[in-house]
Amino acid sequence: MTERQDLNTDELSVAAWIARTLKARGVDRIFGLQGGHIQPIWDHAAQLGIRIIDVRDEGAAVHMAHAHSELTGTLGVAMATAGPGVTNCVTGIANASLARAPVLLIGGCTSRPQANMGPLQDIPHVDIMRPVTRYSNTARVPEQVIRELGDAIAHTFGDLSEPGPSYLEVPTDVLRTHVPEHMIPTDWIAPPQTRRVRPETDRVEEAVAAIRSAKRPLVVSGRGARNCGDSIVRFLDTINALYLDTQESRGLVPSDHPSVVGAVRAAAMGQADLVITLGRKLDYQLGFGSPAVFPQARFLRVSDTTGELIDNRRGAPEILAPVDIALDALTDALGNDVGARDGDWLDGLRGKHRERIAKGENNPAPKTGSDGKIHPMAVFEAIKAVADPDYIAVADGGDLLSFARVGLAASTYLDAGAFGCLGVGVPFAVAAALACPDRQVISVNGDGAYGINAMEIDTAVRHGAKAVFIVSNNAAWNIERHDQEFNYGGRVVGTMLRHSDYAAMATALGAYGERVEDPADLADAIKRGLENAPAVIDVVTSQQAVSSDAQKGLGFVPDYQALTAWDDAERKRRELA
Known part of the structure; x- marks a missing residue:
């Protein structure tokens, strides 16, 4: 039997410096999957009390770091070993x-002496990551690694x-290199000062004039x-x-x-004469800002x-400043003179x-579909009946996401985002439950999306992430199945699943x-899930x-816009042109 030894005792190694810097920057957990290339950092981080959340797939680690960052407003950190460890993270990083x-x-990456010789798990990670990151680099000079780490964090x-x-x-080999203290300036380790830039006075005056002249203003947040x-x-x-939120800014303004x-939404966008975007890109969800979607704005x-x-x-104008500072400046400058509005x-x-809204409240969604199985909206009605008011909602899926945007009333909300990144539901909820242990976390997942990271239920069990994972089990990639059925001659190919027993899988992994199968049982089942989390509620x-x-x-993916109505409007605009 090989005698036990400790190869990671140098508290001034590059790996130790990295762990100390992360600790100083307020990082209290790292999400990752172990491997020899990153073991020196992994070990030093654990010795410093940084919690290691080890996952079953590296991509899930990135999703968890992402959700942790969104919910805490701090840096999310993931770690992956070389080769497939890093490449498994590409989708999460792109999201x-x-x-x-x-x-x-x-x-992780191979040691310098082995570079370009065909070593284990060697591939140009930096080149692969560069298109989907703000910073992508290899730190090869031991005494400069912490400076480069600071640059990477600054870019995030x-x-x-x-x-x-x-x-x-x-x-x-760089991670194992000794770097004496006098080579690491303290300002490389300390958190940087927060900078809050005030908006330019001229831009504020232009914005005030635009607001006062508007008859039908619309505010959209992001x-x-x-x-x-x-x-x-x-x-x-x-x-x-008028005001519209978007998926990435749910809960900022009370719903009432x-x-x-x-x-x-469509009428507000189509009739507004001034659209004020707050930290929001004009992507496909806002019709790219096209005159076909915003004809008067x-x-x-x-x-x-x-x-x-x-x-x-x-924009006319465009104000480059933190949104709250800019809005406070605009509000103060407007005073009581905001101009005349189209009251009608x-x-x-x-x-x-x-x-x-009243019609929806007075006419509850159907409990079942025409096939007698549970209607997805019944799931959200049940959540509303048993969840705490401040619960954290996570939504993941294609077809299901459309129902979730209407049905989930939580003020804290995460979903697949502009990337449409299916598979985030389980890892997002795991990270949310760990970051906010005093709040209920409910993740609603389409069965297709759920399968992508279903093994992370094991991670939830091992780390005590008390989330409830609801699976809408309709045995299909349903938005694609519907598209095939109605737009491709009824040829349904490769979009059917099975009503697999996800509850039994959860039990096998140690969860509740x-x-x-009966909508009358939904509320009590979700309540039991909350009481016994982590839990999977498998809803047929x-x-x-x-x-x-x-x-x-x-x-269907129309030619010009994401939705057919907008696409038709875009075609008409182009024909007129």
Whole structure:
């Protein structure tokens, strides 16, 4: 038997310096999957009390770091060994990139003496990661690694570009190299000072003039407006505008605020004459800002990053500043003079919004589909009946996401995002339950999306992540199945699954599992899941319950716009041109 030895005792090795720097930057957990290339960092981090959340797939580790960052406002850190360990992270990093989430991935790579000789798990990680990161580099000089680590972290928070993930790898022989203290300046380790830039006075004056001249103003929030809810409410109360949130900014404004008109989204977008975007890109969810979708609007754009100011439609003006600071400056400058509004338009859309909400409340969603199986909306009705008011909601799926956007009323909400990244539901919820142990976490997943990271239920069990994972088990990739059935001559190919027993799988992994086939049993089952979390509630749902996204053509992928109605409008605009 080989005698036990300790090869990682140098407290001034590069690996030790990395762990100390992460600790100093407030990192209290790392999500990852072990491997020899990263073992020196892994070990030193654990010795310093940084919690290691070991997962079953590296991609899930990145998703967890992403969710941790979103919920805590801090750096999310993932770690993966060389070769397939790093390449398994590409999808998660790409998702964090589109979400502009501050995530740091530390990867392993071969030792310098073995480079370019065909060593184990050697592949150009840096080149692979570069298109989906803000920073991607190999740190080869031992005494410079901590400086480069600081650069990577700075990029994640958008200090040198827009926020988003960074990738840094360090050869294993460099990790073991001794670097004396006098070679590491203390400012490389200490957290940087927070910078809060005030908006330019001229831009504020231009924005005030635009707001005063508007008759039908509409405010739309996004990622860059997170944590700015109080400022947004004060601004809305002042300017008398309508308001729409988006998936990435749910819960900033109370749903009963008079400006909220989510139930008449299309009309608000189509009739507004001034659209004020707050930290929001004009991506496919907002019709790319096209005149076909916003035929009467000029744009006023506010963000702390240029990427959310200049995409697709330019603002007049554009204000580069933190959203809360910019809104407070605008509110103060407007005072009591906000200009004249089209009261009929405001009151009319507010009234229609309230009517539709009331209609939905007075006419509960069907309990079953035409095939007698549970309707997905019944799941959300049951959640509403048993969940705490401040629960954290996670939604994952294609077809199911359309139902979830309407049915999940939580103020804290995460989903597959602009990347449409299926598979985030389980890892996001695991990270949420660990980051917020005093709050209920409920993850609702389509069965297809759930299968991508279902093994992370094991991670939830091992680390005590007390989330409830609800699976809408309709035995299909249903938005694609519907597309095939109605747009491809009824040829349904490769989109059917099975009503697999996900509750039994959960039980085998050590979690609580329960299958539900009667909608009357849903609320009690979810309640038992909350009491025995981590838990999987496997709900046999109907394929015949067609989502609004399927009906609007999202699965079909029209030529110009994501939805067929917008695509038709875009075609008409082009024909006129």
